Amino acid sequence: MLMSAAFFIVIPLAAAAVCAFFNKKQTAPAVLANIVLACGLLLSLTTFSDNLGQDWFYGQAVLSSFMTIIIYLVSSAVAFFAAFAASTKRRGSYFAMLLVITAGMAGVVNAADFFTLYVYLEVVSVCSYALISFYNRPRSTEGAIRYFYLSSIASAILLFSISLLMVYAGGTSYEVLTAKILATQGSPAPLNIILGIMALAFMIKAGLFPFHSWTPDAYESATSPVSALLAGIVTKVVGTYALMVVCMLLSIINFGIANNPVGRAVMWFGLASIIFGALNAQEQKDFKRMLAYSSISQMGYITIAAALATPLAMAGALFHMFNHATFKALLFFAAGSVKRATGSTEIDSMSGLQAKMPYTAGAATVAMLSTAGVPPFSGFWSKLFIIAALWQAGFYGMAAAALFASVLTLAYFLKLQRGMFFGKPSDNIKDVRERGAGFLIPCFVFAFIIIAAGLYFPFIYDNFLSPFIRVLQ
Amino acid sequence: MTIYFPAAFPLACALLAAALGKFMPRAAKFLAFAGTSLAFIGLITLNNFSNIINNAPDTAALTIACFIALYGILASLWAAQEEESPLFYFNILLSTAFAVGAVITDNLLAMLFFWEGLLITLYLFLMPYNKDTALKAFLINAAGDIVLLAGICLFYANSHSLLYVSLIGDNFWAFALIFCGAAAKAGAFPFHSWIAPAAKDAPFAFLAMMPAAFEKLLAIFLLGRIFIVLFPVPPDMARVFACIIGAITVIVSAARMLVFKDLRGLLAWAVVMQIGLFITALGARLITETDISYILNHGIFKAALLACAFFTAGALNKACGGNDIAALRGAAKTDILLFAALLICALGLAGVSIVDIIFIPNAALIDCYDAMPMLAAVPAAAALSALFAFGKVLLAMLHKTHKIARPAGLQKAIALAAFAPVLFFTFGLEFSAEHLFLPHFSGVHTGAVSVICIVLLLAGLLLAAKVKQPVYEFKYDTYDRAKAAISFCADILFMVDRVMDKLFDYLPSQVVKNLARGLSQAHRGNTPQYIIWAVAGIAVFIILAWGGLK
Amino acid sequence: MFDINGIILVSVLFPFVGSVLAVIANRLGGDSGKTALYCAGLTFILSLLALHYTSRGYAGGFILSMPMGMDLRLVGDLMGAYMACASSFLSFIIMYYSQGYITEGPYKTEFYAVAMLFLGAMTGLVYSVNLIWLFVFWEITAVCSWRLVGYFRAPNDVLKANKTFIITVFGALFLLLAAVAIADDAGTLDLTQLRGAHISLAATAFIILAAFSKSAVFPFSCWLPDAGVAPSPVTALLHAAVLVKIGVFAFARIFSYIPLDPDMAQLVMYVAGISSLIAGAAALKETNIKRIIAYSTISQLGFIFLGIAAGGFMGMGGALLFMLMHGAAKGGLFLCAGIIEHKTHTKDITQMGGLAKVLPVTAFAFAFCALSVMGIPPFGGFFSKFMVFAGAARTAPWPVMAIFAGAAALTLAYLSRAFYIIFIAAGPKEYQKDGHEAPRQMLISVVVLAVISLLLGVFSYVPLGYIAEIFGGAL
Incomplete structure (x- = not known):
């Protein structure tokens, strides 16, 4: 495992170094980045099954491998999109950043100990600040700074909890931790506290309510490829993946959700994010800001399922992470295309875009319906698992609330459709056309994944999720 | 099904009259007479064979049916002097067919079927002369039929x-x-x-x-x-x-x-x-x-x-x-x-x-x-x-x-x-x-x-x-009274529907809009505000988790 | 001989394929409309074959195993084949009508593609016995209805389309919750394994709510009149013939396996009765022709719910028969409304009058279809109304019977009023009679539906025979 993990971390880093040298070249860095990331994706897919069976705790290996696949999927799509969409002179630095952040994320998911995780997490965070503020615009710098403030608080809390863990368990690796768990089965309180503090840090990183405030500003002000990356994978890796690990551990410690107060607290925060995100998205006037709030809402779903930590819930959380990566990235790509074609992402400034940009509009519609959990798209199945898991665990009210939040989701997306796509073409978009294959191909790839996973979800389930569940049980 | 054959004759003649009426008006008159006569003859025949046909109607029903057919014949003869429109003869035949059918059938559903079928012929009869009366006749009889x-x-x-x-x-x-x-x-x-x-x-x-x-x-x-x-x-x-x-x-x-x-x-x-x-x-x-x-x-x-x-x-x-x-x-x-x-x-x-x-x-x-x-x-x-x-x-x-x-x-x-x-x-x-x-x-x-x-x-x-x-x-006139009463009740019920519709249109979107506006007020881009939210969140988390840990 | 399993599978899959074919045909320079028409026709033929086989006693279906009990199970039984026949036939006629109505336009291909998707989802739904896949097909029809209702793309149209989508999705989510609850209680999502099982009152209530929202029962009915902004074939397809039948059909399907709690059945009867009455009253007062017919649909759907809630052979059988008769007749009414609108360019009946001279064929078709809805013999609606009433007389309390008798009287009133004001009485405008009443396809479609309404009544023993076989009962 270490061998292949090293590949996923080291090779992008090396490529990043190479890219940094060719700062002013236009095509070379893009091509290199794309090749590396694509190869990484293929490698992660083919070596997925090799990595099963080497767990530090239940299911961790499958989780890491699957996360690696998702990371490379989104990163390669972003790299492809950025090759066409990024309008900067400093291409080398840009793609270098991209590669480094990918490497960092791969490090996070493959880390076998919390301190390593923290180190890579910081790498990812630093790269995020840089990418958000890459174009030196005032708004994006401001967004980056807000992200920085809150993220720093989170990092501080994380470091504090890691040090506590060090003191209590004598080490920060998963191995040590599992040993300590076995040793202290009677009195789980200290571990609960430590892991609770860690969960707090990760919740801030994930952008859950009420720690979400940086999310809309950051996503709106960054450029579309960066937003896609952030919303699509970064917040997931540094936020919800880590939260999943912590919640799994909490569940093991407390023998389920019944005596897991920290887990339940996290569930409440998840539910609050779902509802808050959906409510706040209703009144947004900007496409990307609306997508940001939508992301908060979907993160809430992942969190509530992760905190519940039953096998079905974990499968749902993981599946939803995958789905959210695909549809949010697609939506941000679509936003980027729209911005490039019409010059703005204000919802009220145009209408009837479907007539002029049918492919983008079609892919965006697929993603929106999937987010709202409408069959036959993939978002429906993951939401179903989450709701079913909540119901089976006895949280009837939460299940109903999470389910009916889909109506809110649908409502704001329909509002977006009415304002932007599904209407009579307005005059100011008379000359708008599709932006070209480069903008469309990533959209289509993700749309294909959404539809395919929706029509035949066993493909994802049997290959990726059931090993996870089997091991959990 | 065999007991219906006396009614089948006028029905067939009705269809023929409908088909041929435009081209040969006199054919319609002839068909009317023929159809009703055949019905009458068919009924007599039915009586003679009643002991070998299943579910044959009893004598009383046959008598009434014979009279129905008889008056059908007389009416068609009479109308031949005055009416030219083939629709009239079509109606005569159809009415005779339905009326005879209603009487000679052996089950209530079929009887109701033929009975209500007369509503259409009634309307068609009166329609060329006065549309309002035709509608009134139709509605009143239909109401009776609902009863x-x-x-x-x-x-x-x-x-x-x-x-x-x-x-x-x-x-x-x-x-x-x-x-x-x-x-x-x-x-x-x-x-x-x-x-x-x-x-x-x-x-x-x-x-x-x-x-x-x-x-x-x-x-x-x-x-x-x-x-x-x-x-x-x-x-x-x-x-x-x-x-x-x-x-x-x-x-x-x-x-x-x-x-x-x-x-x-x-x-x-x-x-x-x-x-x-x-x-x-x-x-x-x-x-x-x-x-x-x-x-x-x-x-x-x-x-x-x-x-x-x-x-x-x-x-x-x-x-x-x-x-x-x-x-x-x-x-x-x-x-x-x-x-x-x-x-x-x-x-x-x-x-x-x-x-x-x-x-x-x-x-x-x-x-x-x-x-x-x-x-x-x-x-x-x-x-x-x-x-x-x-x-x-x-x-x-x-x-x-x-x-x-x-x-x-x-x-x-x-x-x-x-x-x-x-x-x-x-x-x-x-x-x-x-x-x-x-x-x-x-x-x-x-x-x-x-x-x-x-x-x-x-x-x-x-x-x-x-x-x-x-x-x-x-x-x-009960008809006018009923119309007025129904109209009044309909107004009230329509109002109920409109109110519910407005409620559905207005209430959810207003509630959500107000909530959303309120919430977005809290995110005006003011960085300290963000930090305050975060701190508040941390506090809530600690309370929730601590409460459980106790 | 064709294999029944293959027939079922192909009849579900083919419209989806047809949807793609319509898009491709357009790309290649062909006519997406004709492709859709042939596809619908083929689906109808397949459904007829399925009906033929299932009525001979062949059973079959298709199973695609999925984890956690969410298998895609299509069961070819007579009830499903009957409904599939009815839906595909009506879709075929409406597609033919659309050839004359939706001739050109930037969204024509999307219209036909989505209509085919809808047909596929409907066919899948009638054969499904797994609750989750029932929900999946249900929601696909909701998505299709959203795109179709907003066809004209004006801001108000899209607003109404959104209203339709949101209200039906809101209701459908109750079905999902019910499925989750049933899976938790009974351990299975498969209706054939739930035969005779008892489900919790909450799950029953959720299913009823879902059916109410899709089949427009007060107070969830307010989306239906507003959806009249859609083109006429869309309103005929969705809001008369096919989409609104989904709720009642699923309700009938689920509660033909699982026994319905008698208190819940009474509640359904009362709510359906009140809905019928209110909708009838509204139809009496409205002046927009499509809204009148839409309210009429809401009113008639109340009768179908009465039949199902009443239970027994007469009740359930009457309800199924009603679905067929009402689909044909109401579809005919909406298509006539389309012709009228095409001619007079208005939907306001106070602007119309004396149209019987100008649109004779339409008047005749409207009269036939209206008489069927009113339940006057020899039209088909008579039998369905009788059966529903007879079934209800056994189990329904007398206030319910009185309410529905009132609703039946209201049906007479508003349809006569509409026919009278539009066709007979003289109106404010004089319409010129020109030789061209309407495009040929539109006229032929309404005539076909009108004649079918009559034939279904005269030859009522044909559908009644199938229904008797479905329920194994006799009159």
Whole structure:
């Protein structure tokens, strides 16, 4: 495992170094980045099954491998999109950043100990600040700074909890931790506290309510490829993946959700994010800001399922992470295309875009319906698992609330459709056309994944999720 | 399915007439005659083969069906002189087919199917003459049919069968609804208000056929079925119920008869009055005893009377150029036969038993008196009113005049042909339940009450009582009242729907909008505010988690 | 001989394929409309074959195993085949009508593609016995209805389309919750394994709510009149013939396996009765022709719910028959409304009048279809109304019977009123009679539906025979 993990971390880093040298070249860095990331994706897919069976705790290996696949999927799509969409002179630095952040994320998911995780997490965070503020615009710098403030608080809390863990368990690796768990089965309180503090840090990183405030500003002000990356994978890796690990551990410690107060607290925060995100998205006037709030809402779903930590819930959380990566990235790509074609992402400034940009509009519609959990798209199945898991665990009210939040989701997306796509073409978009294959191909790839996973979800389930569940049980 | 073949002939002819009517109008006339005749012949045949065909209708039903077919034939012959539109003949054939079908079928669902099918022909008959009246007739009859439908459904619910089985036990609502549905077709209160307007515009052939003959015969058929088969032991309230409805109908129609404007209107209200009388007598007889097998004869007699009266009126209309009193002056001199026919019909309708030799119609008065003395006023009022109204007409006809009559021709013949059954009945022809067309003669009977009635009549005529105006002012049309009531209720219910719609449109989006606005106020881009939110969140988390850990 | 399993699978899959074919045909320069028409026709033929086989006693279906009991199970039984036949036939006629109505336009291909998707989802739904896949097909029809209702793309149209989508999705989520609850209680999502099982009152209530929202029962009915902004074939397809039948059909399907709690059945009867009455009253007062017909649909759907709640052969059988008769007749009414609108360019009946001379064929078709809805013999609606009433007379309390009798009377009133004001009475404008009443396809479609309404009544023993076989009962 270490061998292949090293590949996923080291090779992008090396490529990043190479890219940094060719700062002013236009095509070379893009091509290199794309090749590396694509190869990484293929490698992660083919070596997925090799990595099963080497767990530090239940299911961790499958989780890491699957996360690696998702990371490379989104990163390669972003790299492809950025090759066409990024309008900067400093291409080398840009793609270098991209590669480094990918490497960092791969490090996070493959880390076998919390301190390593923290180190890579910081790498990812630093790269995020840089990418958000890459174009030196005032708004994006401001967004980056807000992200920085809150993220720093989170990092501080994380470091504090890691040090506590060090003191209590004598080490920060998963191995040590599992040993300590076995040793202290009677009195789980200290571990609960430590892991609770860690969960707090990760919740801030994930952008859950009420720690979400940086999310809309950051996503709106960054450029579309960066937003896609952030919303699509970064917040997931540094936020919800880590939260999943912590919640799994909490569940093991407390023998389920019944005596897991920290887990339940996290569930409440998840539910609050779902509802808050959906409510706040209703009144947004900007496409990307609306997508940001939508992301908060979907993160809430992942969190509530992760905190519940039953096998079905974990499968749902993981599946939803995958789905959210695909549809949010697609939506941000679509936003980027729209911005490039019409010059703005204000919802009220145009209408009837479907007539002029049918492919983008079609892919965006697929993603929106999937987010709202409408069959036959993939978002429906993951939401179903989450709701079913909540119901089976006895949280009837939460299940109903999470389910009916889909109506809110649908409502704001329909509002977006009415304002932007599904209407009579307005005059100011008379000359708008599709932006070209480069903008469309990533959209289509993700749309294909959404539809395919929706029509035949066993493909994802049997290959990726059931090993996870089997091991959990 | 074989029992339906008498109805199949007119149906086939109807379809043919519909197909050929545009090209060959005369073909339609011929087909009408042929179809109805074939129906009649088919019915006789059915009777002869009734012992080898399954589910054959019984003699009573066959008798009624034969009369239906007979009046269909007469109507088609009559109309051949006047009507040119092939639609009319199509309607005649279709009505005959449905009416015959309703009577000879063996299950309630099929009977209802044919019964309601007459709604369409009724509308189509009246449509070319007056669309408003057609709609009114359609809606009123359809409402009556809904009542019948409800009754049959209740019956089915209690008896679990749609065949003509007997239902024992007190099922007042099933009885009442079917009873009302049957009576409604014939024009009982409150389903009567379409007949008078229809009589104003429609041709005599239609009037003689539908309101007079078919609907009466059908009502009698179903009432007979109700009392003899379906409810062999009628519920307790049944008799009172029947009497009440009958009485109201008679009183309303008697009052309106007194203020008639022309022969058409007079006969229209006579139609309503007859069914009222019939129902009252039925109810009264039930109170005293339970044998009502005479229904068949009484009913057919009355239907024959009405049909004959209409045909006669039509012939007079053709001969005199109109059928109000002014036009009819002196008609007796020019056409003594028609006058005689009308006279006997009038006396029969009034229930006067000097000429009406059969025991039965006078029995109405006696039955009512036996049941409840006050009730006798009902047939008495009917008799008085009829005698008064007809008396005016007949007296007018007896005037001296030098008017030259136009020959009525074939129509006169038809009227006289229609008169034939009346005459037979008058001289005591009676149908029995076992055999068809096997007459026997009863004796002559005079009634003291009838004499009193005639004396009173003459007195009234001489005094020329002025009862016209107030009665005429009393316009109570249930149809209009019902329309107004429905409209009012509909307004209220519509309001309910609109309110709910506004609620759905307004409430969720307003609530969500306000919540969203409120929440986004909290994110105005103020960085310290963000930090405060985060800190608050941390505090909440600690409280939630700590509370559990304790 | 064809294999019944294959027939079922192909009849579900083929419309989805047809949807793609329509898009491809357009790309290649062909006519997406004709492709859709042939596809619908083929689906109808396949459904007829399925009906033929299932009525002979062949059973079959298709199973695609999925984890956690969420298998895609299509069961070819007579009830499903009957409904599939009815839906595909009506879709075929409406597609033919659309050839004349949706002739050109930028969204024509999307219209036909989405209509085919809808047909596929409907066919999948009628054969599904797994609750989750029932929900999946249900929601696919909701998505299709959203795109179709907003066809004209004006801001108000899209607003109404959104309203339709959101209200039906809101209701459908109750079905999902019910499925989750049933899976938790009974351990299976498969209706065939739930035969005779008892489900919790909450799950029953959720299913009823879902059916109410999709089949427009007050108070969830307010989306239906507003959806009249859609083109006429869309309103006919969705809101008369096919989409609104989904709720009642699923309700009938689920509660033909699982017994319905008698108290819940009474509640359904009362709510359906009130809904019928209110909708009838609204239809009497409205002046927009499509809204009148839409309210009429809401009113008639109340009768179908009465039949199902009443239970027994008469009740359930009557309800199924009603679905067929009402689909044909109401579809015909909406298509006539389309012709009228095409001619007069207005939907306001106070602007119309005396159209019987100008649109004779349409008047005749409207009259036939209206008479069927009113339940006057010899049209088909008579039998369905009778059966529903007869079934209800057994189990329904008398206030319910009275309410529905009132609703039946209201039906007479508003349809006569509409026919009268539009066709018979003289209106404010004089319309010129020109030789061209409407495009040929539109006229032929309404005539076909009108004649079918009559034939279904005269030859009622044909559908009644199938229904008797479905419920194994006799009159």
